[in-house]
Amino acid sequence: MLIKADAADYASQELFDGALFSFSYNVIPHHRSVLRQVWKQLRPGGRLVIMDARLPPGLFGKLIRPFATWLMKQTLLGNPLIRPWQYHAALVDDFQMEDFRFGSYYICCGTKPEPELADRRLRPA
Secondary structure (H helix, E strand, O other), X not given: OOOOOOOOOOOOOOOEEEEEEEOOHHHOOOHHXXXXXXXXXXXXXXXXXXXXXXXXXXXXXXXXXHHXXXXXXXXXXXXXXXXXXXXXXXXXXXXXXXXXXXXXXEEEEEEOOOHHHHHHHHOOO
């Protein structure tokens, strides 16, 4: 089923078995609120996967940052400075992350724990 809706406001009739952000998370204006909304609709045991681009670590990342900033303002490439893995890792017990292409791309994933653990982690600190 394909649904056209704002991810920050969408409420499903049933809980999701999984959610995938595929090269999309960095272009979402209110990415943290969307992540919270998706998380609420993910069933316990459901998987959340985020795959996107970022600035590579180290000197190379620092060198290309001005160009990357300029490029993202000129195109729809999103914000490579967003760090969704930090929020994602705090929500799950089995967080995994893998880097590709010299750290320019990543995939992070995890499983939603049972409700009592998930509810505590969702509360703002």
